[in-house]
Amino acid sequence: MGLVDFDKIVAIAREAGDLAMRQWQAGKSAEKTWEKSPGQIVSEADIAVDRFLRERLAAQLPEAGWLSEETAEDQSLSGRDMAWVVDPIDGTKDFVKGETGWAVSIALVQNGAPIFGILEAPAMEETWIAKAGSHTEVNGRGLKASTRDRYDGSRIPLGDVDLPKEIKLAPVTKPNSIALRLAMVADDRADLVVSTRWGSEWDIAAAHVIAEEAGAMVTDAHGKKLRYNGTHGQAFGVLCTSEGIHDAAVARVAKFLSENEGQS
Incomplete structure (x- = not known):
């Protein structure tokens, strides 16, 4: 984990969120969309954010593989010991409808487990960040998960x-x-x-x-x-x-x- 400047990765995630947010705020997110498979929609913004992230993240850690929703057909970099696992816009249906429930999702995976994760959700004004074994937060506030111990009523x-x-x-x-x-x-x-x-x-x-x-x-x-x-x-x-x-x-x-x- 010492190989990566995580502050730079957070900054890249925020830039990606800004890129998507400009389309969302302009109300143009639904203008250029298509179905990549039945019921699975993709927008021009998904592709633009994916391209941006692949370029910027590869520059930070060139030896890492790449596994992303919008470039999933490219398997040449998957299966490595370290890889970026990315969804440029998770929640595209909310994104194209102008609703807030979408996020840029970036994980760094090592030996099959995620060691770092970011969810940049600009429409909700939330940035979620976690490092395995040390830290998890939203907007700088530490997180504590549900402690419920009874299934019914969950x-x-x-x-x-x-x-x-x-x-x-x-x-x-x-x-x-x-x-x-x-x-x-x-x-x-x-x-x-x-x-x-x-x-x-x-x-x-x-x-x-x-x-x-x-x-x-x-x-x-x-x-x-x-x-x-x-x-x-x-x-x-x-x-x-x-x-x-x-x-x-x-x-x-x-x-x-x-x-x-x-x-x-």
């Missing part, structure tokens, strides 16, 4: 929805960015975030170290350790919870998956 980012009575959870505000949802657990704004679909490492790598350093548990949907910077960039879901409800959440997810096996 806060989960779902927005304004009516849950079935058998699901005894408490919906709270849901940003489109899953990284920001994990950060909510880190800051005791939520107790539980879960996804049971195949997802991408760049969505969660930075938020993983932010939440874990705050005391949250972060695993895949089966409760197993997440490893990063593989050649495929995929993980089966994510589960981020307070330490006290993680085992119960793993059991609930397992039950859900068993009951829904074979369903699309």
